[in-house]
Amino acid sequence: MLQNTLPNTGFVRLPQILSVIPVGKSTWWSGVKAGKYPAPIKLGANTTVWKAEDIHDLIAKLAAEGASK
Secondary structure (H helix, E strand, C coil): CHHHHCCCCCEECHHHHHCCCCCCHHHHHHHHHHCCCCCCEEEECCEEEEEHHHHHHHHHHHHHHHHCC
16 A cells, blocks of 8 residues: 555655655645645755654545545
8 A cells, every 4th residue: 555655653755745645746735725735844944844644644534535425
């Protein structure tokens, strides 16, 4: 399963997320702004990450939404 390519804890960067959630960068950032996707954490001027736990929760939520359709 693709979800296993993400660590269970820690931080992940956008390319790791987009490898398991099939959306483009601009769609991802629009979803973050709209509150559909988790908020990022800025570690530095050029380093943005997300908590791996938040991404796993998002994947489970998207899977549940897909199953209910």
